[in-house]
Structure formats: structure tokens, C-alpha cells
Amino acid sequence: MDTAVAQERENYLNASHGLKSWLLTKDHKRIGLLYLFTITLFFFIGGAFATLIRIELLSPQGNMVSSETYNKLFTMHAVAMIFFFMIPSIPAVLGNFFLPIMIGARDLAFPKLNLLSWYLLVIGGAFSLFAMIAGGVDTGWTFYTPYSTTYSNSWVIATALGIFIAGFSSILTGLNFIVTVHRMRAPGMTWFRMPLFVWANYATSLIQVLGTPVLAVTIVLLFVERVFQLGIFDPARGGDPVLFQHLFWFYSHPAVYIMVLPGMGVISEIISTFSRKTVFGYAFIAFSSVAIAVLGFLVWGHHMFVSGQSLYASMVFSFLSYFVAIPSAIKVFNWTATLYKGSISYQTPMLYAFGFIGLFTIGGLTGLFLAALGMDIHVTDTYFVVAHFHYIMVGGTMMAYLGGMHFWWPKMTGRMYPEGWAKLSSLVIFLGFNLTFFPQFILGYLGMPRRYHLYPAEFQVLNVMSTAGASILAVGYAMPMIYFIWSLKYGKVAPMNPWGATGLEWRTASPPPVHNFEQTPIVTHEAYDYTSVPAEEIEVV
Amino acid sequence: MGNFQFLPEQASTLAPEVDHLLYFLVAVTVFFSVVIFSTIFYFAIRYRRRSANEMPDAHQAHNGYTLEIIWSVIPFGITLVMFTWGASVFFTASRPPKDALQIYAVGKRWMWKLEHVEGQREINELHIPVGRPVRLTMTSEDVIHSFFVPAFRTKQDVVPGRYTSTWFTPTKTGKYHLFCAEFCGTKHSGMVGWIYVMEPNDYQTWLSGGATEGSLAENGKKLFEQLACSNCHKDDTTGRCPPLPNLFGSQVKLAGGGTVKADEAYIRESILQPQAKVVAGYEPVMPTFQGLISEEQVLQLVEYVKSIGPKPGTGPADSGQNPAKKPSTAGSMPANR
Numbered sequence: 045m046d047t048a049v050a051q052e053r054e055n056y057l058n059a060s061h062g063l064k065s066w067l068l069t070k071d072h073k074r075i076g077l078l079y080l081f082t083i084t085l086f087f088f089i090g091g092a093f094a095t096l097i098r099i100e101l102l103s104p105q106g107n108m109v110s111s112e113t114y115n116k117l118f119t120m121h122a123v124a125m126i127f128f129f130m131i132p133s134i135p136a137v138l139g140n141f142f143l144p145i146m147i148g149a150r151d152l153a154f155p156k157l158n159l160l161s162w163y164l165l166v167i168g169g170a171f172s173l174f175a176m177i178a179g180g181v182d183t184g185w186t187f188y189t190p191y192s193t194t195y196s197n198s199w200v201i202a203t204a205l206g207i208f209i210a211g212f213s214s215i216l217t218g219l220n221f222i223v224t225v226h227r228m229r230a231p232g233m234t235w236f237r238m239p240l241f242v243w244a245n246y247a248t249s250l251i252q253v254l255g256t257p258v259l260a261v262t263i264v265l266l267f268v269e270r271v272f273q274l275g276i277f278d279p280a281r282g283g284d285p286v287l288f289q290h291l292f293w294f295y296s297h298p299a300v301y302i303m304v305l306p307g308m309g310v311i312s313e314i315i316s317t318f319s320r321k322t323v324f325g326y327a328f329i330a331f332s333s334v335a336i337a338v339l340g341f342l343v344w345g346h347h348m349f350v351s352g353q354s355l356y357a358s359m360v361f362s363f364l365s366y367f368v369a370i371p372s373a374i375k376v377f378n379w380t381a382t383l384y385k386g387s388i389s390y391q392t393p394m395l396y397a398f399g400f401i402g403l404f405t406i407g408g409l410t411g412l413f414l415a416a417l418g419m420d421i422h423v424t425d426t427y428f429v430v431a432h433f434h435y436i437m438v439g440g441t442m443m444a445y446l447g448g449m450h451f452w453w454p455k456m457t458g459r460m461y462p463e464g465w466a467k468l469s470s471l472v473i474f475l476g477f478n479l480t481f482f483p484q485f486i487l488g489y490l491g492m493p494r495r496y497h498l499y500p501a502e503f504q505v506l507n508v509m510s511t512a513g514a515s516i517l518a519v520g521y522a523m524p525m526i527y528f529i530w531s532l533k534y535g536k537v538a539p540m541n542p543w544g545a546t547g548l549e550w551r552t553a554s555p556p557p558v559h560n561f562e563q564t565p566i567v568t569h570e571a572y573d574y575t576s577v578p579a580e581e582i583e584v585v
Numbered sequence: 586m587g588n589f590q591f592l593p594e595q596a597s598t599l600a601p602e603v604d605h606l607l608y609f610l611v612a613v614t615v616f617f618s619v620v621i622f623s624t625i626f627y628f629a630i631r632y633r634r635r636s637a638n639e640m641p642d643a644h645q646a647h648n649g650y651t652l653e654i655i656w657s658v659i660p661f662g663i664t665l666v667m668f669t670w671g672a673s674v675f676f677t678a679s680r681p682p683k684d685a686l687q688i689y690a691v692g693k694r695w696m697w698k699l700e701h702v703e704g705q706r707e708i709n710e711l712h713i714p715v716g717r718p719v720r721l722t723m724t725s726e727d728v729i730h731s732f733f734v735p736a737f738r739t740k741q742d743v744v745p746g747r748y749t750s751t752w753f754t755p756t757k758t759g760k761y762h763l764f765c766a767e768f769c770g771t772k773h774s775g776m777v778g779w780i781y782v783m784e785p786n787d788y789q790t791w792l793s794g795g796a797t798e799g800s801l802a803e804n805g806k807k808l809f810e811q812l813a814c815s816n817c818h819k820d821d822t823t824g825r826c827p828p829l830p831n832l833f834g835s836q837v838k839l840a841g842g843g844t845v846k847a848d849e850a851y852i853r854e855s856i857l858q859p860q861a862k863v864v865a866g867y868e869p870v871m872p873t874f875q876g877l878i879s880e881e882q883v884l885q886l887v888e889y890v891k892s893i894g895p896k897p898g899t900g901p902a903d904s905g906q907n908p909a910k911k912p913s914t915a916g917s918m919p920a921n922r
């Protein structure tokens with residue numbers, strides 16, 4: 045990673061050397077990179093499972109793997125992707141790296157705790173990986189009881205323990221971010237001068253701190269029932285199976301916002317930078333993040349409309365689900381309005397941001413289908429739901445994550461990525477994504493249940509389309525992987541502020557020095573005030 | 586590979602209602618997507634950067650929140666329509682009509698066992714007449730399953746340890762997929778079957794064909810004696826136990842206050858967990874039958890208790906079909922809810 049130019053000036057990458065200097069680092073930037081390696085690994089593991097699933101679904105008779113293996117594949121795909129990739133992705137990589145810099149701090153409030161958080165994710169990941177290698181787990185990522193506690197013969201406990209431990213990583217990161225935002229802002233960095241990425245991560249942290257303990261408790265109960273045979277969820281032992289669903293979704297619905305809010309923060313940064321305009325309705329966007337975080341705790345029951353839950357409970361959950369959709373809609377409208385009379389350029393991060401808006405809009409609107417009670421009866425537990433959440437998580441968050449990676453890559457590494465290839469990758473991903481997941485909406489409405497290894501032949505055409513799309517998608521994801529690595533050695537050297545952006549992270553060298561700033565910055569203007577960017581930096585683009 | 590289609594067949598009264606809701610939701614989605622995407626497209630072209638150092642006219646701060654308020658309130662209004670419409674369809678789908686034909690379903694890894702009150706039992710197949718509401722009372726012997734018939738647009742989880750129910754009125758004869766929609770283990774995708782919707786006459790023929798070992802209620806009566814329920818529960822109030830005739834559908838006063846409606850779930854619970862709700866005025870001496878009898882036997886007992894319940898027109902009744910009568914006489918159930 046060392047290069048002629050980088051060696052001239054001391055920065056966080058060359059300040060110390062050796063494996064130990066990385067494994068024991070307290071520098072939030074290095075920890076961000078440690079997370080990057082870890083979650084990239086899990087992304088490829090999850091991706092490998094997805095590839096096998098899609099190949100298997102080419103034929104309705106399922107002639108490649110057994111049903112048992114198929115069930116393990118979709119479970120391990122989701123566990124790897126959700127708990128070890130999506131949830132940590134933007135906060136733990138980009139948030140870790142940039143949140144302190146964006147508010148003018150030298151580090152997070154608790155650097156050692158930050159390192160511990162990474163170790164917890166690694167240990168949790170190791171448990172889950174062990175379970176995958178030892179024989180896998182077949183309960184679905186939702187671990188519904190009593191199947192998971194009484195009937196499954198797979199590695200439920202090892203996997204759940206892995207998720208339990210990773211949960212503490214998430215809690216501690218959230219805590220660290222909250223304290224950092226409260227206590228470590230540079231002089232002049234008032235709450236309403238903070239970049240929206242910081243607001244988004246702040247709201248996310250609140251959910252992590254408040255919600256994840258419930259997941260931990262749920263896993264403990266699961267453990268107690270499975271290991272000590274106590275009746276908690278299994279009715280044969282006097283338990284209540286639906287109780288598990290309440291506990292699980294009380295965490296896992298808010299968790300969907302853990303996965304999407306940081307992405308929204310990234311999009312706000314990108315849209316503003318590449319249209320050179322302040323984000324329209326800054327305060328509305330900031331507050332809508334917090335509103336989503338709070339309201340998100342009130343809608344878990346929309347995952348249980350056909351579980352036998354009372355009619356009136358379902359009606360309340362349906363109503364509140366619509367309520368929580370409004371702040372998301374506001375964001376989309378505000379981003380659109382930001383473009384008005386801007387100076388819009390089409391660099392890669394912006395292309396990803398456009399992709400995000402398009403796919404998130406469709407994902408969000410189909411969420412409204414699912415929240416409509418009469419409609420949900422038909423489409424719940426079908427491919428319609430699968431398409432819905434992939435549009436939001438893969439279409440939305442993944443696009444935002446890649447957009448953010450391109451946006452901040454020059455700052456993180458001191459190198460530019462190859463623009464042409466990058467633009468191509470965004471296009472390939474966008475097309476591949478839609479071909480993969482759009483047919484699944486139709487499949488779901490036609491009635492194909494999710495988690496089906498064998499399926500009636502009339503569903504084959506749409507499944508083949510989906511697999512074709514997935515192949516394109518795989519190529520799209522491989523591209524950034526290759527050119528990012530390539531750019532470390534051959535990329536153009538990045539200037540301090542390649543995009544003419546306003547954030548404090550662009551007011552320090554690329555890559556930043558160990559303590560982020562040569563001297564503590566003093567903030568004198570609002571976020572996204574492009575008149576504050578020196579003219580020579582604007583012309584760099 | 587079958588021929589390509591966008592909607593599953595519409596074969597129940599609910600299906601067109603759900604599809605109409607779908608059209609509305611799709612219309613709203615298309616409308617908003619087109620508005621948003623074309624605006625973005627237009628802005629992106631119209632305001633594209635023309636020179637590297639171009640700057641938008643000053644830093645236009647926008648004051649007031651008029652626009653935001655407009656575009657919060659309008660979508661909220663539209664979502665209220667979605668909510669109300671969705672809830673009303675759901676409401677219909679959750680309330681079985683009183684004259685529905687009663688069928689019992691038991692999910693078990695990995696098959697569906699379906700029982701008609703007349704005693705016919707089917708596995709992974711269900712024969713029903715067209716044009717007549719059908720109500721399913723369901724439970725599971727192991728894990729959670731879900732009874733899903735895409736052509737009817739109905740789905741209901743089947744949960745161990747309790748009864749759930751769903752209903753539909755088939756509108757078209759034919760053969761329709763039955764799927765298990767809740768992941769239940771290795772052969773989840775093999776837990777599928779067919780629903781055969783038949784002309785009423787064909788259905789009658791089907792019902793009378795095939796050997797049955799007595800109706801559910803008759804089998805329940807036998808069990809009632811074999812399990813010695815009858816030693817305690819006499820038909821009069823002389824014993825230490827409450828009489829069961831006319832129990833079904835009535836309001837039961839409980840020890841410790843409160844009342845409960847004697848529906849299928851209550852009867853089931855009284856047999857499996859007698860201590861959970863004790864009838865006022867009696868000692869909690871009834872032994873539990875949990876683990877001693879199968880879900881199907883419980884269903885037979887429940888159906889027996891229902892059969893000695895109030896006859897149509899003579900007292901409160903909730904739902905289901907009196908097995909002593911021909912199905913066609915069941916239209917005159919009193920409305921007591």
C-alpha cells in the first residue's frame with residue numbers, strides 16, 4: 045500500500061508498520077479498514093451462497109443439491125449478509141472512518157472500545173463461520189420457533205452465539221458514535237452544522253443501542269429452550285411460539301433501519317456534492333432520520349399479519365407502518381429538489397446515488413403493498429417480500445455503500461479509482477440488479493412461496509430470468525473489487541478535495557494524518573456551503 | 586414450462602378484491618415512480634455541469650417548510666386510503682360467514698391432513714364445493730406451517746398449540762395449488778397439495794363415496810367414552826363436573842371472575858390444559874390430556890362437543906356445521922355476534 049507520494053508525508057497508513065500495528069491500532073481510520081476487510085470477506089461468502097441458490101433455482105426439480113443443503117444455503121446466505129455485512133457495512137466502515145473527521149474530532153470518544161467492537165465482530169463471525177463449515181444451519185435467518193429450538197438438527201446454537209456476540213459489537217459502536225457526536229464536535233460544529241451523514245449515523249446508533257439488547261435477550265431465551273429444554277416458545281412444553289416472533293421482530297424491524305439510514309446519509313452527501321447545492325430541507329432530513337429511528341420501534345407486528353395475531357393489533361401495526369413510510373418519502377422528494385438549479389456532474393458516486401433513489405423508491409413503495417393488510421395476506425412469505433427487501437437493502441443500501449466507497453476512496457487511500465470502469469460498474473450493477481429482482485415481484489404475486497427448493501414448473505421462466513440477472517450482478521460486483529485494488533498502485537494520486545466538496549474530511553490531506561487534522565478545525569459555516577470551498581479546489585474536478 | 590401470466594387465477598370471492606387493491610397500489614407506485622424519475626432525469630439534464638468551475642447561483646437558502654409540508658401531507662393522505670382499503674379487505678377475510686362449511690386441517694412435517702366433519706380424511710388434497718363458504722380450523726402437530734392457496738389469495742399460519750382459522754368461497758371449479766408458506770424444515774417445499782373445487786353435486790357424490798370410519802363427531806363420541814370423559818361429564822348437573830350439552834358457543838363463567846366464549850379453541854384448551862380456565866363453581870380436578878391424545882383426536886372431541894351443542898335455531902352457535910344435519914340445512918344459523 046505504500047507509494048512514492050504517500051511516503052513523503054506521514055499519514056495514518058505509513059505512520060507505523062507491521063501486522064501488530066494494525067491489530068492493536070486505536071486509530072478509527074485503521075479500524076475502519078479492518079472492518080472493510082472483514083465485511084468484504086463476509087460479502088463474498090454470502091455471495092457464494094447466493095450464487096449456488098440461483099443456480100439451483102434454474103430448474104424446478106432442484107437437481108444440484110438436496111433440500112437440506114438448499115435450506116442451509118439460504119439461511120447462511122442471509123446470516124452472512126445481514127449480520128456480518130449489511131448491519132456493519134456503512135456505519136462500521138465509512139462511519140468509523142469519517143464520522144470523527146466530519147465533526148472535526150481526532151478520534152472516536154472511546155478508541156479502545158472501538159477496537160474491541162471489531163474483535164467482537166470477528167469473534168462472532170468466527171462462530172458463525174465455524175457453524176457453516178461444521179455442517180451449517182437451516183432455520184432461516186429468522187430462527188422461528190419451535191423449529192429452531194426443538195426440531196432443527198443443525199448448528200443453531202453456534203450460529204446464534206455468533207450473532208449474539210456480533211450484536212455487542214453493534215451496541216458498542218452505537219454507544220461510541222453517540223458519545224462522540226455529543227462530546228467531540230470541533231468548535232463551531234453545532235448540531236445543525238453537522239453533515240447529514242453524521243445525523244444518519246447518530247439515528248442509527250440510537251437504534252443499535254436500544255434495539256440490539258432485545259435481540260440478545262431473544263437469543264438467550266432460544267439458547268435456554270434449546271439446551272435446557274425449558275418451555276418458552278415450544279407449545280409442547282407449555283411455551284408460546286408466537287412470542288418469539290414478537291421478540292425477534294421487535295429488534296429486526298428496527299434493524300432494517302440500521303441497514304438503510306446510514307445509506308440515506310451517504311446519499312445526502314453525494315447528491316449535495318455533485319450538484320454543488322446545499323441539501324434541500326436539511327433540518328427535515330435530519331429530523332426524519334430521528335423520526336424513523338423512533339417510529340421504527342412501533343411497527344414490528346407488520347411481519348406477523350397472518351401469524352394469528354389479533355385483528356385489531358394488525359390494524360394498528362398497518363397504520364403505523366404507513367406513518368413511518370412518510371419520513372422516507374420526504375427524503376426522496378428533498379433529494380430530488382436538491383438537484384433543482386444545481387450544477388450536476390455525473391461522476392461515479394452520483395450515478396450510484398441515482399441508482400439508490402430509483403431502487404429505494406421502488407423498494408419503499410412496495411413496502412406500502414405489504415403494509416396493506418388485505419394485500420399482505422396474499423404476498424407475505426412469497427417472493428414478493430424477497431423482492432421488496434432486496435430492492436431496499438441491495439438496491440438501496442448496497443448502492444449507497446458502493447457510492448460512498450467511490451466518493452471517499454480518494455480520501456481513504458490517497459488514490460483515485462479509474463472513472464471509466466467505475467461508471468461501467470454502476471451501470472452493470474443497476475441493470476443486473478433489476479433483472480434479478482424485478483421478476484421476483486411477479487413470482488411472488490403469482491404465489492411462489494419463499495424458501496422453496498422445489499417449485500411448480502410454471503414458475504421456471506421468471507426464475508431463469510432472475511438467475512440470468514444475478515450473473516450480470518456478480519460481474520458488476522467483481523469490477524470494483526478489482527479496480528479498487530488496482531488503483532492502490534496505479535491510480536492517480538488524489539488531491540485533498542477531488543470533488544470540490546464541503547465536509548471537514550476534505551479539509552485535510554488524502555490520506556489523512558494520524559490525528560486527522562494538523563490543527564483542530566474551527567467551523568464557521570453551515571454544512572454544504574459551497575461558497576466556503578476555495579476556488580482552486582472547485583476547479584480540480 | 587407453463588404459459589406466461591402475471592396474475593394467478595381468480596378462484597375465490599376474495600381474489601378480485603385483492604387484485605383491485607393491487608391495481609390501485611400499482612397505479613400509485615407507477616405514478617410516483619414516473620414523477621420522481623422524470624423529475625430527476627429532467628433536472629440532471631437541464632442543470633448538468635457545463636464547466637468545471639461552474640457554481641449554482643449563490644447559495645440559495647430556502648426558508649419555510651411549505652414544500653415539505655405539502656409533500657408530507659399528500660402522500661400521507663394517499664397512504665390513508667391504502668390503509669383503509671387494505672384493512673377492509675382484511676376484515677372481510679378474517680370474518681367467516683356463519684353458514685360456512687367446516688373443515689379441519691392439521692399440518693405435520695411435511696403433509697396436510699384435512700378432515701371433513703362427515704369423516705372423510707384427505708392428505709394433501711382437499712375437495713370442496715364451488716360457491717359455498719368454507720371455513721378451516723387449523724392446527725399443527727409440530728412446527729409452524731402456513732396454509733396458502735394463491736388462487737384464493739388466502740394465507741394463514743398454522744400454529745402448534747392453538748387453533749387458527751381462515752375461510753374462502755371458491756368461485757370456479759378446478760384444481761388449485763396448496764402451498765405451505767412458512768418454513769418448516771427439510772421438505773418445506775414438498776409440503777404442497779391440491780384443492781379440488783367441484784360442482785355441488787359432484788361434491789355430494791364424492792362425499793358419499795369412499796369408506797369413512799364414521800363422522801368426526803361419532804368418533805369423538807367413542808373417544809369420549811374410551812377416555813372416560815363420560816365418567817365425570819354426565820348430561821345433567823348432578824355430578825361434580827359441568828355438563829357439556831349446549832356448551833358450544835355459550836358464554837362460560839370462570840372461577841375468579843370473567844367469562845369466556847366456548848369456541849373451538851376454548852374446548853381444546855379445556856381438554857389439554859384444564860387448569861388454564863376453570864369453570865366457576867367447580868373444582869379443578871379434571872386431568873390434563875396433553876401428550877395423551879393426538880391433535881386429530883382433539884379435533885374429534887371438539888367436534889363431538891359441538892355436535893351436542895345447541896341445534897341450529899335453538900340457541901347460540903358460532904360457526905361450523907352440525908354434522909347431524911345435511912350440509913344444505915345449515916344456512917339458518919342464528920347471528921349471535
Ligand code: HEM
Nearest residue numbers: 300303304346347365369408411412414415424425433436
Ligand atoms: C418504506 C417503508 C417500508 C414499509 C412500509 C415496509 C413494509 C414491510 C412489511 C409490511 C414487511 C412484512 C412483509 C411480510 O413479511 O409479509 C416488510 C418486510 C421486510 N422489509 Fe420492509 N418496509 C419498508 C422499508 C424497509 C426498509 C427500509 C428495509 C431495509 C433496509 C426493509 C426491509 C425488510 C425486510 C428485510 C423484510 C423481510 C423480513 C423477512 O421476513 O425476512 N423494509 N416490509
Ligand SMILES: [Cu+2]
Nearest residue numbers: 297300346347
Ligand atoms: Cu418491518
Ligand SMILES: [Cu+2]
Nearest residue numbers: 765767769773
Ligand atoms: Cu412449510
